[in-house]
Amino acid sequence: MESFTLSQASPVESPKIKEKYDHFIGGKFVAPSSGEYFENISPIDGKVFSKAARGNKADIEKALDAAHKAFPSWSKTSAAERSKLLNKIADVIEANLEMLARVETIDNGKALRETRAADLPLVIDHFRYFAGVIRADESTISEHDENTVSIALHEPLGVVAQIIPWNFPLLMATWKIAPALAAGCCTVVKPAEQTPTSIMILMELIGDILPPGVLNVVTGFGVEAGKPLASSPRVAKVSFTGETTTGRLIMQYASENLVPVTMELGGKSPNIFMKSVADADDDFFDKAVEGAVMFALNQGEVCTCPSRILVHEDIYDKFMDRVIARTKAIKMGHPLAEDTMMGAQASKDQYEKILSYMDIGKQEGATVLTGGAEASLNNGLEEGYYIQPTIFKGHNKMRIFQEEIFGPVVCVTTFKTTEEAIEIANDTMYGLGAGLWSRDAHELYQVPRAIQAGRVWVNCYHAYPAHAPFGGYKKSGFGRENHLMMLSHYRQTKNMLISYSKEKLGFF
Protein backbone atom coordinates (compact mmCIF):
# COMPACT_ATOMS: atom_id res chain seq x y z
CA MET A 1 0.00 0.00 0.00
CA GLU A 2 1.19 3.54 -0.80
CA SER A 3 2.52 5.50 2.11
CA PHE A 4 0.76 8.65 0.96
CA THR A 5 -2.26 9.78 -1.02
CA LEU A 6 -2.16 11.75 -4.26
CA SER A 7 -3.77 15.16 -4.42
CA GLN A 8 -6.48 15.53 -7.03
CA ALA A 9 -6.88 19.25 -7.64
CA SER A 10 -5.13 21.19 -10.40
CA PRO A 11 -2.57 23.78 -9.37
CA VAL A 12 -3.71 27.38 -9.10
CA GLU A 13 -2.10 29.93 -11.37
CA SER A 14 1.35 31.29 -10.59
CA PRO A 15 1.56 35.05 -10.03
CA LYS A 16 3.76 37.04 -12.39
CA ILE A 17 7.33 36.68 -11.20
CA LYS A 18 10.10 38.75 -12.76
CA GLU A 19 13.08 37.24 -14.47
CA LYS A 20 15.41 38.72 -11.87
CA TYR A 21 15.39 40.79 -8.68
CA ASP A 22 17.89 43.34 -7.39
CA HIS A 23 18.88 44.18 -3.83
CA PHE A 24 16.71 46.57 -1.85
CA ILE A 25 19.02 49.24 -0.42
CA GLY A 26 18.25 52.75 0.81
CA GLY A 27 14.62 52.57 -0.30
CA LYS A 28 15.47 51.56 -3.87
CA PHE A 29 16.08 48.46 -5.90
CA VAL A 30 19.80 48.41 -6.63
CA ALA A 31 21.62 46.16 -9.09
CA PRO A 32 24.39 44.03 -7.59
CA SER A 33 27.80 45.69 -7.81
CA SER A 34 29.21 42.61 -9.53
CA GLY A 35 26.44 42.70 -12.12
CA GLU A 36 25.90 39.00 -11.40
CA TYR A 37 22.70 37.14 -10.55
CA PHE A 38 22.21 33.57 -9.41
CA GLU A 39 19.47 31.15 -10.39
CA ASN A 40 16.60 30.44 -8.04
CA ILE A 41 15.26 26.95 -8.53
CA SER A 42 11.73 26.05 -7.53
CA PRO A 43 11.61 22.80 -5.54
CA ILE A 44 8.26 22.09 -7.19
CA ASP A 45 9.81 21.01 -10.49
CA GLY A 46 13.55 21.63 -10.12
CA LYS A 47 13.38 24.42 -12.70
CA VAL A 48 14.77 27.96 -12.56
CA PHE A 49 11.90 30.42 -12.05
CA SER A 50 13.79 33.64 -11.31
CA LYS A 51 17.23 35.03 -10.52
CA ALA A 52 18.51 36.84 -7.48
CA ALA A 53 21.22 39.48 -7.15
CA ARG A 54 24.57 37.95 -6.18
CA GLY A 55 25.54 40.26 -3.34
CA ASN A 56 29.08 40.80 -2.13
CA LYS A 57 30.98 42.93 0.38
CA ALA A 58 30.47 46.09 -1.69
CA ASP A 59 26.69 45.59 -1.65
CA ILE A 60 26.72 44.90 2.08
CA GLU A 61 28.71 48.10 2.67
CA LYS A 62 26.22 50.04 0.56
CA ALA A 63 23.36 48.65 2.64
CA LEU A 64 25.19 49.43 5.88
CA ASP A 65 25.80 52.99 4.64
CA ALA A 66 22.08 53.39 3.97
CA ALA A 67 21.11 51.90 7.33
CA HIS A 68 23.55 54.10 9.25
CA LYS A 69 22.27 57.14 7.41
CA ALA A 70 18.69 56.28 8.36
CA PHE A 71 19.33 55.36 11.99
CA PRO A 72 19.66 58.82 13.59
CA SER A 73 16.16 59.82 12.53
CA TRP A 74 14.51 56.38 12.67
CA SER A 75 15.72 55.82 16.22
CA LYS A 76 14.01 59.06 17.23
CA THR A 77 10.79 58.42 15.34
CA SER A 78 7.91 58.31 17.79
CA ALA A 79 6.49 55.00 18.89
CA ALA A 80 3.15 56.12 17.45
CA GLU A 81 4.70 56.68 14.03
CA ARG A 82 6.67 53.43 14.02
CA SER A 83 3.55 51.59 15.10
CA LYS A 84 1.53 53.20 12.32
CA LEU A 85 4.08 52.13 9.70
CA LEU A 86 4.22 48.55 10.98
CA ASN A 87 0.43 48.40 10.85
CA LYS A 88 0.51 49.76 7.32
CA ILE A 89 2.96 47.02 6.31
CA ALA A 90 0.57 44.45 7.81
CA ASP A 91 -2.37 45.94 5.90
CA VAL A 92 -0.53 45.83 2.58
CA ILE A 93 0.52 42.22 3.15
CA GLU A 94 -3.04 41.31 4.07
CA ALA A 95 -4.34 42.88 0.88
CA ASN A 96 -1.83 40.79 -1.10
CA LEU A 97 -2.00 37.60 0.97
CA GLU A 98 -3.05 35.28 -1.83
CA MET A 99 -0.35 36.46 -4.24
CA LEU A 100 2.38 36.30 -1.60
CA ALA A 101 1.23 32.86 -0.45
CA ARG A 102 1.56 31.56 -4.00
CA VAL A 103 5.01 33.11 -4.45
CA GLU A 104 6.16 31.64 -1.15
CA THR A 105 4.98 28.21 -2.27
CA ILE A 106 6.89 28.49 -5.54
CA ASP A 107 10.05 29.73 -3.80
CA ASN A 108 10.06 27.20 -0.95
CA GLY A 109 8.03 24.25 -2.23
CA LYS A 110 5.61 24.06 0.69
CA ALA A 111 1.92 23.45 0.14
CA LEU A 112 -0.29 26.44 -0.62
CA ARG A 113 -2.69 25.52 2.15
CA GLU A 114 0.14 26.20 4.61
CA THR A 115 1.32 29.51 3.15
CA ARG A 116 -2.32 30.65 3.01
CA ALA A 117 -3.30 29.51 6.49
CA ALA A 118 -0.06 29.80 8.45
CA ASP A 119 2.91 31.65 6.93
CA LEU A 120 1.19 34.78 5.64
CA PRO A 121 -1.44 35.21 8.38
CA LEU A 122 1.35 34.92 10.96
CA VAL A 123 3.48 37.45 9.08
CA ILE A 124 0.60 39.92 9.20
CA ASP A 125 -0.11 39.28 12.87
CA HIS A 126 3.55 39.62 13.89
CA PHE A 127 3.77 43.09 12.36
CA ARG A 128 0.53 44.04 14.12
CA TYR A 129 1.69 42.57 17.41
CA PHE A 130 4.90 44.62 17.46
CA ALA A 131 2.99 47.67 16.24
CA GLY A 132 0.79 47.16 19.31
CA VAL A 133 3.30 46.39 22.03
CA ILE A 134 5.43 49.49 21.47
CA ARG A 135 2.41 51.66 22.18
CA ALA A 136 2.10 50.18 25.66
CA ASP A 137 5.80 49.68 26.29
CA GLU A 138 7.35 51.67 29.13
CA SER A 139 10.75 52.09 30.69
CA THR A 140 11.25 51.95 34.46
CA ILE A 141 12.08 54.47 37.11
CA SER A 142 13.10 53.99 40.70
CA GLU A 143 13.55 56.45 43.53
CA HIS A 144 16.55 55.27 45.55
CA ASP A 145 16.14 57.96 48.18
CA GLU A 146 14.36 61.29 48.26
CA ASN A 147 17.08 62.97 46.16
CA THR A 148 18.21 60.14 43.91
CA VAL A 149 16.28 58.84 40.94
CA SER A 150 17.30 56.12 38.52
CA ILE A 151 15.72 56.04 35.10
CA ALA A 152 16.24 52.89 33.04
CA LEU A 153 15.39 53.93 29.52
CA HIS A 154 15.39 51.75 26.39
CA GLU A 155 17.52 52.84 23.46
CA PRO A 156 17.71 50.98 20.14
CA LEU A 157 20.97 49.12 19.51
CA GLY A 158 21.61 50.66 16.12
CA VAL A 159 22.09 48.93 12.79
CA VAL A 160 21.60 45.19 13.07
CA ALA A 161 22.37 42.22 10.83
CA GLN A 162 19.69 39.58 10.38
CA ILE A 163 20.34 36.28 8.62
CA ILE A 164 17.18 34.46 7.60
CA PRO A 165 16.59 30.73 7.05
CA TRP A 166 14.74 29.23 4.11
CA ASN A 167 12.09 27.10 5.79
CA PHE A 168 9.59 29.94 6.38
CA PRO A 169 11.25 32.66 4.29
CA LEU A 170 8.75 35.47 4.87
CA LEU A 171 7.74 34.49 8.39
CA MET A 172 11.28 34.06 9.69
CA ALA A 173 12.22 37.39 8.09
CA THR A 174 9.25 38.95 9.87
CA TRP A 175 10.20 37.41 13.23
CA LYS A 176 13.43 39.36 12.96
CA ILE A 177 12.42 42.50 11.07
CA ALA A 178 9.25 43.43 12.99
CA PRO A 179 10.79 43.63 16.49
CA ALA A 180 13.96 45.31 15.21
CA LEU A 181 11.99 48.06 13.49
CA ALA A 182 9.61 48.35 16.44
CA ALA A 183 12.59 48.81 18.75
CA GLY A 184 13.94 51.62 16.55
CA CYS A 185 16.79 49.73 14.90
CA CYS A 186 17.65 49.78 11.22
CA THR A 187 18.43 46.46 9.62
CA VAL A 188 20.33 44.75 6.84
CA VAL A 189 18.68 41.45 6.04
CA LYS A 190 20.34 38.55 4.23
CA PRO A 191 17.76 36.00 3.03
CA ALA A 192 18.72 32.38 2.45
CA GLU A 193 20.23 31.31 -0.86
CA GLN A 194 17.41 28.83 -1.50
CA THR A 195 14.59 31.36 -1.06
CA PRO A 196 15.70 34.85 -2.16
CA THR A 197 12.65 35.79 -4.23
CA SER A 198 9.54 36.04 -2.06
CA ILE A 199 11.05 38.70 0.20
CA MET A 200 11.95 40.84 -2.82
CA ILE A 201 8.35 40.64 -4.06
CA LEU A 202 7.32 41.65 -0.55
CA MET A 203 9.73 44.61 -0.71
CA GLU A 204 8.09 45.72 -3.96
CA LEU A 205 4.88 46.04 -1.97
CA ILE A 206 6.12 47.52 1.30
CA GLY A 207 9.42 49.14 0.33
CA ASP A 208 8.11 52.70 0.17
CA ILE A 209 6.24 52.57 3.46
CA LEU A 210 9.39 52.95 5.55
CA PRO A 211 11.95 55.78 5.29
CA PRO A 212 14.85 54.86 2.97
CA GLY A 213 17.57 52.80 4.63
CA VAL A 214 15.51 51.55 7.59
CA LEU A 215 15.07 48.11 6.02
CA ASN A 216 17.60 46.82 3.50
CA VAL A 217 17.70 43.39 1.88
CA VAL A 218 20.81 42.00 0.21
CA THR A 219 20.62 38.58 -1.44
CA GLY A 220 23.58 36.34 -2.12
CA PHE A 221 25.67 33.46 -0.87
CA GLY A 222 26.74 33.02 2.73
CA VAL A 223 30.44 33.18 2.06
CA GLU A 224 30.13 36.22 -0.23
CA ALA A 225 27.37 38.31 1.40
CA GLY A 226 26.56 36.70 4.76
CA LYS A 227 30.12 36.67 5.99
CA PRO A 228 30.90 40.36 5.31
CA LEU A 229 27.59 41.24 6.98
CA ALA A 230 28.06 39.06 10.06
CA SER A 231 31.69 40.08 10.51
CA SER A 232 31.21 43.80 9.91
CA PRO A 233 32.32 46.09 12.75
CA ARG A 234 29.44 48.35 11.67
CA VAL A 235 26.67 46.11 12.99
CA ALA A 236 25.50 46.37 16.58
CA LYS A 237 24.07 42.88 16.75
CA VAL A 238 23.71 39.75 14.68
CA SER A 239 20.58 37.65 14.77
CA PHE A 240 20.90 34.24 13.18
CA THR A 241 18.69 31.23 12.58
CA GLY A 242 20.42 28.18 11.15
CA GLU A 243 22.80 25.43 12.15
CA THR A 244 25.47 25.04 14.80
CA THR A 245 28.67 25.45 12.78
CA THR A 246 27.57 28.70 11.16
CA GLY A 247 26.23 29.78 14.55
CA ARG A 248 29.66 29.29 16.07
CA LEU A 249 31.31 31.07 13.15
CA ILE A 250 29.03 34.07 13.60
CA MET A 251 29.80 34.10 17.32
CA GLN A 252 33.47 33.99 16.43
CA TYR A 253 33.05 37.13 14.31
CA ALA A 254 30.92 38.74 17.01
CA SER A 255 33.63 38.06 19.57
CA GLU A 256 36.06 40.02 17.41
CA ASN A 257 33.64 42.94 17.28
CA LEU A 258 32.31 42.49 20.83
CA VAL A 259 28.70 42.63 19.72
CA PRO A 260 25.78 40.55 20.97
CA VAL A 261 24.22 37.75 18.99
CA THR A 262 21.07 35.70 19.24
CA MET A 263 21.07 32.19 17.91
CA GLU A 264 18.28 29.81 16.96
CA LEU A 265 19.98 26.60 15.94
CA GLY A 266 17.34 23.93 15.67
CA GLY A 267 16.39 20.90 17.70
CA LYS A 268 15.31 17.31 17.85
CA SER A 269 12.02 17.81 19.55
CA PRO A 270 10.36 15.02 21.53
CA ASN A 271 6.59 14.64 21.33
CA ILE A 272 5.48 12.65 24.38
CA PHE A 273 2.22 10.70 24.53
CA MET A 274 1.34 9.57 28.06
CA LYS A 275 -0.76 6.52 28.78
CA SER A 276 -3.91 8.52 29.55
CA VAL A 277 -4.03 9.77 25.96
CA ALA A 278 -5.70 6.50 24.97
CA ASP A 279 -8.13 6.36 27.92
CA ALA A 280 -10.93 7.11 25.51
CA ASP A 281 -11.34 7.12 21.76
CA ASP A 282 -12.69 10.64 21.65
CA ASP A 283 -11.94 14.06 20.19
CA PHE A 284 -8.87 14.44 22.40
CA PHE A 285 -7.43 11.13 21.23
CA ASP A 286 -7.98 12.27 17.67
CA LYS A 287 -6.26 15.57 18.42
CA ALA A 288 -3.27 13.71 19.88
CA VAL A 289 -3.00 11.56 16.74
CA GLU A 290 -2.94 14.73 14.66
CA GLY A 291 -0.32 16.09 17.07
CA ALA A 292 1.94 13.16 16.27
CA VAL A 293 1.48 13.60 12.51
CA MET A 294 2.50 17.26 12.84
CA PHE A 295 6.00 16.03 11.93
CA ALA A 296 4.88 16.38 8.32
CA LEU A 297 3.99 20.06 8.63
CA ASN A 298 6.13 22.08 6.24
CA GLN A 299 7.63 18.77 4.99
CA GLY A 300 9.34 18.50 8.36
CA GLU A 301 11.44 21.58 7.64
CA VAL A 302 10.77 23.19 10.99
CA CYS A 303 13.36 23.72 13.74
CA THR A 304 10.78 22.39 16.17
CA CYS A 305 9.62 19.49 14.01
CA PRO A 306 8.27 16.93 16.50
CA SER A 307 10.70 14.41 15.09
CA ARG A 308 10.75 12.00 18.03
CA ILE A 309 7.49 10.34 19.14
CA LEU A 310 7.78 8.96 22.67
CA VAL A 311 4.71 6.85 23.38
CA HIS A 312 3.77 4.81 26.44
CA GLU A 313 4.26 1.14 25.60
CA ASP A 314 0.74 0.16 26.70
CA ILE A 315 -0.89 2.39 24.12
CA TYR A 316 1.68 1.93 21.36
CA ASP A 317 -0.42 -0.29 19.08
CA LYS A 318 -3.67 1.57 19.44
CA PHE A 319 -2.02 4.95 19.04
CA MET A 320 0.49 4.19 16.31
CA ASP A 321 -2.02 2.30 14.15
CA ARG A 322 -3.98 5.51 13.99
CA VAL A 323 -0.87 7.67 13.45
CA ILE A 324 0.30 5.49 10.56
CA ALA A 325 -3.13 5.56 8.93
CA ARG A 326 -3.27 9.35 9.29
CA THR A 327 0.23 9.66 7.81
CA LYS A 328 -0.74 7.54 4.82
CA ALA A 329 -3.70 9.87 4.25
CA ILE A 330 -1.37 12.84 3.72
CA LYS A 331 -1.99 14.12 0.21
CA MET A 332 1.11 14.81 -1.82
CA GLY A 333 1.10 16.58 -5.13
CA HIS A 334 1.68 19.92 -6.77
CA PRO A 335 2.27 22.38 -3.93
CA LEU A 336 0.03 24.93 -5.68
CA ALA A 337 -2.89 22.46 -5.73
CA GLU A 338 -5.36 23.43 -3.05
CA ASP A 339 -5.79 19.93 -1.65
CA THR A 340 -2.06 19.16 -1.41
CA MET A 341 -1.12 18.66 2.22
CA MET A 342 2.62 18.21 1.87
CA GLY A 343 4.82 19.72 -0.82
CA ALA A 344 8.46 19.52 -1.90
CA GLN A 345 11.66 19.74 0.14
CA ALA A 346 13.29 23.13 -0.32
CA SER A 347 16.39 22.10 -2.26
CA LYS A 348 18.11 19.25 -3.97
CA ASP A 349 20.83 18.92 -1.33
CA GLN A 350 18.21 18.77 1.44
CA TYR A 351 16.46 16.04 -0.50
CA GLU A 352 19.72 14.08 -0.80
CA LYS A 353 20.50 14.60 2.87
CA ILE A 354 17.10 13.30 3.97
CA LEU A 355 17.54 10.20 1.82
CA SER A 356 21.00 9.66 3.34
CA TYR A 357 19.36 9.61 6.78
CA MET A 358 16.82 7.05 5.63
CA ASP A 359 19.79 4.94 4.63
CA ILE A 360 21.60 5.27 7.97
CA GLY A 361 18.32 4.65 9.85
CA LYS A 362 17.87 1.36 8.03
CA GLN A 363 21.53 0.42 8.58
CA GLU A 364 21.17 1.05 12.30
CA GLY A 365 18.24 -1.36 12.40
CA ALA A 366 15.32 1.03 12.63
CA THR A 367 12.08 -0.36 11.22
CA VAL A 368 10.22 1.59 8.55
CA LEU A 369 6.57 1.74 9.63
CA THR A 370 5.56 3.77 6.58
CA GLY A 371 7.32 5.68 3.81
CA GLY A 372 11.08 5.39 3.84
CA ALA A 373 11.87 6.64 0.35
CA GLU A 374 11.43 9.44 -2.13
CA ALA A 375 7.99 10.09 -3.58
CA SER A 376 7.97 9.78 -7.35
CA LEU A 377 5.36 12.19 -8.63
CA ASN A 378 4.55 12.81 -12.26
CA ASN A 379 2.76 15.40 -14.40
CA GLY A 380 5.76 17.72 -14.52
CA LEU A 381 6.87 17.12 -10.94
CA GLU A 382 9.39 14.41 -11.82
CA GLU A 383 12.35 16.70 -11.13
CA GLY A 384 10.90 18.15 -7.91
CA TYR A 385 12.16 17.22 -4.47
CA TYR A 386 9.42 15.04 -2.96
CA ILE A 387 9.84 12.63 -0.08
CA GLN A 388 7.28 10.26 1.42
CA PRO A 389 6.19 11.02 4.97
CA THR A 390 8.15 8.46 6.93
CA ILE A 391 7.89 6.83 10.34
CA PHE A 392 10.80 4.87 11.79
CA LYS A 393 10.67 2.73 14.91
CA GLY A 394 13.91 2.45 16.83
CA HIS A 395 15.72 3.65 19.94
CA ASN A 396 17.00 7.01 21.07
CA LYS A 397 20.71 6.30 20.57
CA MET A 398 20.28 5.90 16.83
CA ARG A 399 21.52 8.78 14.73
CA ILE A 400 18.07 9.33 13.22
CA PHE A 401 16.87 10.04 16.79
CA GLN A 402 19.70 12.46 17.47
CA GLU A 403 20.15 14.55 14.36
CA GLU A 404 17.90 17.08 12.78
CA ILE A 405 16.92 15.50 9.47
CA PHE A 406 14.80 18.50 8.49
CA GLY A 407 12.49 16.33 6.46
CA PRO A 408 9.14 14.54 6.88
CA VAL A 409 10.68 11.85 9.04
CA VAL A 410 9.64 10.94 12.57
CA CYS A 411 11.20 8.32 14.82
CA VAL A 412 9.09 6.53 17.40
CA THR A 413 10.15 4.75 20.56
CA THR A 414 8.33 3.61 23.69
CA PHE A 415 8.68 4.26 27.43
CA LYS A 416 7.42 2.51 30.53
CA THR A 417 7.47 5.25 33.16
CA THR A 418 7.24 9.02 33.29
CA GLU A 419 10.84 9.16 34.47
CA GLU A 420 11.96 7.19 31.46
CA ALA A 421 9.98 9.46 29.14
CA ILE A 422 11.70 12.53 30.59
CA GLU A 423 15.10 10.87 30.38
CA ILE A 424 14.67 10.01 26.71
CA ALA A 425 13.23 13.45 25.96
CA ASN A 426 16.27 15.15 27.47
CA ASP A 427 18.83 12.77 25.95
CA THR A 428 19.64 15.13 23.08
CA MET A 429 22.07 17.96 22.41
CA TYR A 430 19.17 20.25 21.66
CA GLY A 431 16.31 21.85 23.54
CA LEU A 432 14.11 23.94 21.31
CA GLY A 433 10.64 22.41 21.25
CA ALA A 434 8.77 19.55 22.87
CA GLY A 435 5.22 18.26 23.12
CA LEU A 436 3.41 16.69 26.02
CA TRP A 437 0.04 15.00 25.63
CA SER A 438 -1.87 13.82 28.67
CA ARG A 439 -5.23 13.86 30.43
CA ASP A 440 -3.54 13.92 33.84
CA ALA A 441 -3.54 17.36 35.49
CA HIS A 442 -0.33 16.68 37.41
CA GLU A 443 1.61 15.48 34.40
CA LEU A 444 0.44 18.48 32.42
CA TYR A 445 2.51 20.72 34.66
CA GLN A 446 5.29 18.51 36.01
CA VAL A 447 6.49 16.87 32.81
CA PRO A 448 6.89 20.10 30.82
CA ARG A 449 8.85 21.60 33.71
CA ALA A 450 11.24 18.63 33.61
CA ILE A 451 11.86 18.88 29.87
CA GLN A 452 14.90 20.94 28.95
CA ALA A 453 13.41 22.90 26.08
CA GLY A 454 12.45 26.51 25.51
CA ARG A 455 8.96 25.75 24.24
CA VAL A 456 6.84 22.87 25.48
CA TRP A 457 3.50 22.56 23.78
CA VAL A 458 1.00 20.98 26.12
CA ASN A 459 -1.86 19.17 24.43
CA CYS A 460 -1.12 21.03 21.23
CA TYR A 461 1.78 21.45 18.83
CA HIS A 462 3.18 23.78 16.16
CA ALA A 463 1.33 26.91 17.28
CA TYR A 464 3.45 30.06 16.92
CA PRO A 465 1.56 33.05 18.28
CA ALA A 466 3.43 36.35 18.35
CA HIS A 467 2.48 36.66 22.00
CA ALA A 468 4.50 33.63 23.24
CA PRO A 469 8.32 33.65 23.57
CA PHE A 470 10.16 31.12 21.42
CA GLY A 471 13.77 29.97 21.67
CA GLY A 472 16.16 27.27 22.72
CA TYR A 473 17.88 25.63 25.65
CA LYS A 474 21.18 23.76 25.33
CA LYS A 475 22.69 23.64 21.83
CA SER A 476 19.51 25.05 20.32
CA GLY A 477 20.84 28.52 20.92
CA PHE A 478 19.92 31.45 23.12
CA GLY A 479 17.81 34.53 22.99
CA ARG A 480 14.14 34.46 22.18
CA GLU A 481 11.95 35.42 19.28
CA ASN A 482 8.36 36.68 19.35
CA HIS A 483 6.74 38.22 22.42
CA LEU A 484 7.42 41.74 23.66
CA MET A 485 10.55 40.49 25.43
CA MET A 486 12.01 40.42 21.92
CA LEU A 487 12.27 44.20 22.05
CA SER A 488 14.99 43.89 24.67
CA HIS A 489 17.07 41.90 22.16
CA TYR A 490 17.20 44.99 19.96
CA ARG A 491 17.67 47.60 22.65
CA GLN A 492 20.07 48.49 25.36
CA THR A 493 19.43 50.25 28.61
CA LYS A 494 20.36 53.86 29.19
CA ASN A 495 20.49 54.42 32.89
CA MET A 496 20.26 58.00 34.01
CA LEU A 497 21.22 58.19 37.68
CA ILE A 498 20.08 61.61 38.83
CA SER A 499 20.81 63.50 42.00
CA TYR A 500 18.41 66.25 43.07
CA SER A 501 20.53 67.13 46.08
CA LYS A 502 22.44 70.44 46.17
CA GLU A 503 24.80 69.23 48.87
CA LYS A 504 28.33 68.11 48.00
CA LEU A 505 29.62 64.73 49.18
CA GLY A 506 32.51 66.34 51.05
CA PHE A 507 35.13 63.92 49.61
CA PHE A 508 37.27 66.48 47.80
Next chain:
Amino acid sequence: METIKRVLITEPAKEVIDTLRKRFGSELMFHQSGGCCDGSSPMCFEKGDFKVGSQDVWLGEVYGCDFFMSADQFEYWKHTQLTLDVTPGRGSSFSIEIPMGIRFMIRSKLFTTEELKILSPVVTGEEKLSER
Protein backbone atom coordinates in the same frame (compact mmCIF):
# COMPACT_ATOMS: atom_id res chain seq x y z
CA MET B 1 48.93 -1.89 12.57
CA GLU B 2 46.61 -0.55 9.93
CA THR B 3 43.78 1.54 11.28
CA ILE B 4 40.35 2.20 9.86
CA LYS B 5 39.67 5.76 8.76
CA ARG B 6 36.68 7.57 10.24
CA VAL B 7 36.17 9.81 7.21
CA LEU B 8 36.46 8.77 3.57
CA ILE B 9 35.93 10.81 0.44
CA THR B 10 34.46 10.24 -3.02
CA GLU B 11 36.22 11.17 -6.26
CA PRO B 12 33.75 13.97 -7.14
CA ALA B 13 34.33 15.51 -3.68
CA LYS B 14 38.10 15.41 -4.29
CA GLU B 15 37.63 17.31 -7.54
CA VAL B 16 35.64 20.00 -5.76
CA ILE B 17 38.36 20.33 -3.13
CA ASP B 18 40.96 20.73 -5.89
CA THR B 19 38.87 23.46 -7.52
CA LEU B 20 38.35 25.29 -4.23
CA ARG B 21 42.04 25.09 -3.32
CA LYS B 22 42.90 26.74 -6.61
CA ARG B 23 40.19 29.37 -6.30
CA PHE B 24 41.01 30.36 -2.71
CA GLY B 25 44.74 29.71 -2.94
CA SER B 26 44.76 28.05 0.45
CA GLU B 27 44.33 24.78 2.28
CA LEU B 28 40.84 23.86 3.44
CA MET B 29 39.16 22.39 6.52
CA PHE B 30 35.81 20.82 7.34
CA HIS B 31 33.56 21.14 10.36
CA GLN B 32 30.52 18.89 10.59
CA SER B 33 27.45 20.90 11.47
CA GLY B 34 24.37 19.94 13.46
CA GLY B 35 20.95 21.43 14.00
CA CYS B 36 18.48 23.35 11.92
CA CYS B 37 18.20 24.05 8.20
CA ASP B 38 21.53 23.15 6.62
CA GLY B 39 22.63 21.37 9.79
CA SER B 40 23.91 17.81 9.65
CA SER B 41 26.00 18.89 6.65
CA PRO B 42 29.77 19.28 6.51
CA MET B 43 30.95 22.88 6.23
CA CYS B 44 34.06 23.70 4.22
CA PHE B 45 36.23 26.68 5.12
CA GLU B 46 39.67 28.01 4.36
CA LYS B 47 41.99 26.37 6.84
CA GLY B 48 41.96 28.23 10.14
CA ASP B 49 38.89 30.33 9.36
CA PHE B 50 36.75 28.30 11.74
CA LYS B 51 38.21 28.24 15.23
CA VAL B 52 38.25 24.78 16.78
CA GLY B 53 39.08 24.08 20.40
CA SER B 54 38.94 21.66 23.26
CA GLN B 55 35.28 20.88 22.61
CA ASP B 56 35.90 19.71 19.06
CA VAL B 57 37.11 16.33 17.90
CA TRP B 58 39.53 15.88 15.00
CA LEU B 59 38.34 12.78 13.15
CA GLY B 60 41.24 12.66 10.75
CA GLU B 61 42.45 14.10 7.53
CA VAL B 62 40.45 13.71 4.38
CA TYR B 63 42.25 14.45 1.10
CA GLY B 64 44.63 16.70 3.01
CA CYS B 65 41.89 18.58 4.90
CA ASP B 66 41.35 18.37 8.65
CA PHE B 67 37.86 17.14 9.52
CA PHE B 68 36.35 18.24 12.85
CA MET B 69 33.08 17.79 14.72
CA SER B 70 31.89 19.09 18.07
CA ALA B 71 32.63 16.62 20.86
CA ASP B 72 29.04 16.13 22.00
CA GLN B 73 27.89 15.46 18.46
CA PHE B 74 30.75 12.99 17.97
CA GLU B 75 29.38 10.93 20.88
CA TYR B 76 26.33 10.17 18.74
CA TRP B 77 28.27 9.73 15.49
CA LYS B 78 31.37 7.78 16.50
CA HIS B 79 30.01 4.34 15.57
CA THR B 80 29.61 5.38 11.95
CA GLN B 81 32.09 5.83 9.14
CA LEU B 82 31.53 9.00 7.18
CA THR B 83 32.06 9.54 3.49
CA LEU B 84 32.41 13.07 2.22
CA ASP B 85 30.44 13.36 -1.00
CA VAL B 86 29.04 16.15 -3.10
CA THR B 87 25.59 16.74 -4.57
CA PRO B 88 24.11 19.38 -6.85
CA GLY B 89 21.97 21.74 -4.83
CA ARG B 90 21.58 25.18 -3.43
CA GLY B 91 22.64 25.10 0.20
CA SER B 92 22.92 28.04 2.53
CA SER B 93 25.52 28.63 5.27
CA PHE B 94 29.07 30.00 4.89
CA SER B 95 30.46 26.81 3.36
CA ILE B 96 32.66 27.95 0.49
CA GLU B 97 31.54 25.52 -2.24
CA ILE B 98 27.94 26.79 -2.25
CA PRO B 99 28.35 29.46 -4.96
CA MET B 100 29.31 26.60 -7.32
CA GLY B 101 25.73 25.28 -7.06
CA ILE B 102 26.86 22.16 -5.25
CA ARG B 103 26.93 21.03 -1.66
CA PHE B 104 29.21 18.76 0.29
CA MET B 105 27.26 16.07 2.08
CA ILE B 106 27.91 13.09 4.31
CA ARG B 107 27.00 9.49 3.67
CA SER B 108 27.34 7.14 6.60
CA LYS B 109 27.88 3.47 7.24
CA LEU B 110 28.05 1.52 10.49
CA PHE B 111 31.48 0.27 11.51
CA THR B 112 31.68 -3.50 11.86
CA THR B 113 32.68 -5.01 15.20
CA GLU B 114 36.10 -5.77 13.74
CA GLU B 115 36.54 -2.23 12.45
CA LEU B 116 35.55 -0.74 15.80
CA LYS B 117 38.62 -2.39 17.35
CA ILE B 118 41.11 -0.71 15.03
CA LEU B 119 39.67 2.76 14.41
CA SER B 120 42.08 5.61 13.84
CA PRO B 121 42.62 7.59 17.04
CA VAL B 122 41.00 10.98 17.57
CA VAL B 123 42.33 14.07 19.33
CA THR B 124 40.63 17.28 20.37
CA GLY B 125 40.76 20.32 18.15
CA GLU B 126 43.02 22.00 20.68
CA GLU B 127 45.46 19.08 20.64
CA LYS B 128 45.45 19.02 16.86
CA LEU B 129 46.32 22.71 16.68
CA SER B 130 49.17 22.34 19.19
CA GLU B 131 50.75 19.61 17.03
CA ARG B 132 51.89 22.28 14.61
